[in-house]
Amino acid sequence: MLTRNPTAPADHTDPVPTLLAHLDTGNDVIRIGAIKALVAQAPGDARARVALLAALRDEDPDVRTDAMDALAAFALPEDGNVIRESLQGDPVREVKLAAIELLTTLKDRGSIPLFRALAKDRCDDQVAWEDEAGLWDEWLEIQTAVIHALGRLNAEEALQDLLAARDDEFGQNLDVPAFKALARMGSEGLVWLLSVAQTEQGLARKRALEALAGVDDTALQDHMDYLLGDDAADVRRLVLPVLDAQDDRAAFLALKDPDASLRAQALALFAPKRAELAKMALSDTAPQVQAVALDHLQMPLDADLSEALGANMQAWLSTDDGPLAVATARNWMRLAPDAAHAPLLDLIRDEPRPLEARIAAVDALASQQDKAATERLVSLLSNPAQQVRLVALTNLVARANTGDEVAIEALAHAAEGVLLAPEAAVVERDAEEGIDATADHDDTDGVPRLRVTDDGDVVAADKGATAGSTLEAIQLARVPGAGTKKDRAKQKRRAIEGPDAVAQDLARVALGLLGQVRSERISAAILAQASGAEDAMRIAAFRALSMQSQDTLRSDPARERIALGLMDRAAAVRTMAADMASTDPALRDGVAALKADKDVMVRTIAMRTLDDPDSLLEALSDAGTPVRDAALEQLCLKKSNTLTTQAFHRLVEAGRIDTLQGGVRRDPQCLELAVIHLDTPDIAKRDLHVVLSALANPV
Secondary structure (H helix, E strand, O other): OOOOOOOOOOOOOHHHHHHHHOOOOOOOHHHHHHHHHHHHHHOHHHHHHHHHHHHHOOOOOOHHHHHHHHHHHHOHHHHHHHHHHHHHHHHHHHHHHHHHHHHOOOOOOOHHHHHHHHHHOOOOOOOOOOOOOHHHHHHHHHHHHHHHHHHHHOOOHHHHHHHHHHHHHOOOOOOOHHHHOOOOHHHHHHHHHHHHHHHOOHHHHHHHHHHHHHHOOHHHHHHHHHHHHHOOOHHHHHHHOOOOOOOOHHHHHHHOOOHHHHHHHHHHHHHOOOHHHHHHHOOOOHHHHHHHHHHHHOOOOHHHHHHHHHHHHHHHHHHOHHHHHHHHHHHHHOOOOOOOOOHHHHHHHOOOOHHHHHHHHHHHHHHOOOOOOOHHHHHHOOOOOOOOHHHHHHHHHHOOOOOOOHHHHHHHHHOOOOOOHHHHOOOOOOOOOOOOOOOOOOOOOOOEEEEEOOOOOOOEOOOOOOOOOOHHOOOOOOOOOOOOOHHHOOOOOOOOOOOOOOHHHHHHHHHHOOOOOHHHHHHHHHHHOOOOHHHHHHHHHHHHHHHHOHHHHOOHHHHHHHHHOOOOHHHHHHHHHHHHHHHOOHHHHHOOOOOOOOOOOHHHHEEEEOHHHHHHHHHHOOOOHHHHHHHEEEEEEHHHHHHHHHHHHHHHHHHOOOHHHHHHOOHHHHHHHHHEEEEEEEEHHHHHHHHHHHOOOOO
């Protein structure tokens, strides 16, 4: 029995003797607490290892279970026999499962015979079980665990045992663990998996293929021709990671395989190293393959190919609603640098077209660097689709960060909610899709139509309207009655993307991105919205403000707005304002005054600015864990033994285990106080539980 020597001076910087003493108590809850504390405070300690091995024979099953779990941080390969004895002799399922995991981690090959036996049978003559009525389910868990273990131990000698377990007509479906184990068992295991994939159907075949996909590539080298000759595309697909791009079989898969999805996958894999494959795949009958080919065409193109491809791309961009439209939009400017921008703009505005293609078109426009490139992006900020606006905004932010004044001004207008004319600020939509054939439709959807001139400028397409820039054109009201019949018909189609309040949503989303931009004009726009009446907009503005530079935050307008934010009705605004103010000497006192704020995050930030020990000690009684944690951290930073001791005992008395855990993790004095407290004669069991639980937090 472990006992403490009262005459020997205690070394409270070493918690192991104290914890081992409590592991020898008669209370099972305390013993469990001591085990968990040992794992956290002394992993690998030889003294703890010996005690935990002994605890595998504890009278309490929970103690034995926790001891087996804890040994993962202590056990050595030579402990395999003791752990295996526990696996066989302990009837508790949790102990068995932990023992199997530990023996596998220790790579204990001495356990393989027992694992093989348990994979096929309950082994009643060798293994104790807990519940006669539940033996079947109990054994199934153990059976599954040992099958996984045999795979991890690469026990090739157990291959037939796994197949026998899988074929047991009275057993459960063990395909998943058996197949995963077979995948680890070298060439012979691989052959069996291939056999299942080729001869069985349904779920078994699917699971075998999933296991094969996890096999090391080199293991498949000897089976390449076998795999390629299979009728199933999923089997042939397995060779893709193994094939060299220059291999003729790679070209066959990319150009002639019967399965279009496999051709597309092979082309994407091999075309970067074999440019001719992309050119040949343009004539493929499957759009998904042609789309991949477009992505991998390398410039420059032959004149004949360029001319033919240009005509096809024009058609795909205008009519396709699948992967070809997306790939064409993505590659329009790359493959035809001198092509007009108008087709991309038309695609972006065509709401019924696939959203992915429209977004690809926005990115393609953003890649251009001509003088009208920024204004083309600005023109998209009135698009009814929120996703289109977001991509355009993101690209404008990138341009603004390079000093693009047009982008900066447009972003500022968008954030202030004044970029769009009233007619474009809200998109009116009908309740149902379709066309009202009896109505006299006016083209008044509020979305400004723009056109690209021969010089590459973007101008308003409205009859009689003139504008000096897209930023002005986008705010022009539409002329009633303009547009073709087709245009008017499309207005009656219901879009699926984004809110109808375009201007409001644009302002909110723009604010979410503007924190990255360093510009006085942008900062002014953010501060303007930070004073608004709408909570959501103020929150977005304060979030953007929090990402601005320290110089901006120290300016008088920003300080004034942050100070007002400390009193804001929205807790999110107060939190961000407090966070910014806490690092500003001119505003710190205002943050400290929020120590009693009703919001827990605001109170937490306030703790970081408090200097008064009494207030910090009082905060240790706060209902919010983050508040208590912050208060304790501030007290520990004062490096006062008296204050830290007072804080420790307050938390023990209140039973605040979570906060004590943080203190023990951060502060050596807290750890030492915990060990001293555990050494207190006749310590109350409640205090024992609290302190041991605090010590159980990993360092």
